[in-house]
Amino acid sequence: MNNQWLVEMNLSTLFSNTEAFHSRRIEAANDVKVLEVKYDLMPPNSLVVRGTIGGLTDTYQTIIKFLEISLKGKTPVKTLTGIKKISKINPRNKDAEVFCECTFFKWAFNTPNYRVDALFDPIKNLRTEQPIGSPRGHSPNPPQIPGLCKHLIALADYLYEEKIITRI
Numbered sequence: 458m459n460n461q462w463l464v465e466m467n468l469s470t471l472f473s474n475t476e477a478f479h480s481r482r483i484e485a486a487n488d489v490k491v492l493e494v495k496y497d498l499m500p501p502n503s504l505v506v507r508g509t510i511g512g513l514t515d516t517y518q519t520i521i522k523f524l525e526i527s528l529k530g531k532t533p534v535k536t537l538t539g540i541k542k543i544s545k546i547n548p549r550n551k552d553a554e555v556f557c558e559c560t561f562f563k564w565a566f567n568t569p570n571y572r573v574d575a576l577f578d579p580i581k582n583l584r585t586e587q588p589i590g591s592p593r594g595h596s597p598n599p600p601q602i603p604g605l606c607k608h609l610i611a612l613a614d615y616l617y618e619e620k621i622i623t624r625i
């Protein structure tokens with residue numbers, strides 16, 4: 458384990474890691490489409506965003522969970538239980554947990570994100586396979602740096618366009 462990553466991570470840090478180490482993921486996010494987004498407020502004060510993201514051939518379920526958001530604000534969010542008003546989320550300040558069911562996320566980010574508490578629902582989503590067992594036989598993320606796949610980047614872009622978060 459790389460001790461330098463033993464802190465929780467916010468969405469902006471995950472994004473800038475991806476920009477620095479996997480810049481082609483940022484470009485590839487332009488090739489996928491956000492098909493559906495659902496919001497849910499989870500007690501005591503988390504916002505769970507579930508996005509269905511379409512690629513060239515398949516669609517994937519993605520999740521971004523923001524921790525410790527403010528439930529006293531002016532930004533309307535259509536949640537599963539009605540419209541709620543939250544404070545616009547600054548992704549630099551709020552720790553986040555993410556997940557995507559795509560293969561790249563599985564091999565590149567599942568374990569590194571878990572190590573910094575940035576994997577959504579590790580009980581269900583933590584993979585036991587090591588990247589060495591990936592289809593190409595090596596890790597797509599050798600330094601094991603936490604980050605985002607193109608589907609999660611597309612969802613984050615969407616949240617910015619929808620004014621749920623400030624610029625990432």
Ligand SMILES: [Zn+2]
Binds near residue numbers: 560561562607608
């Ligand atoms: Zn993905």
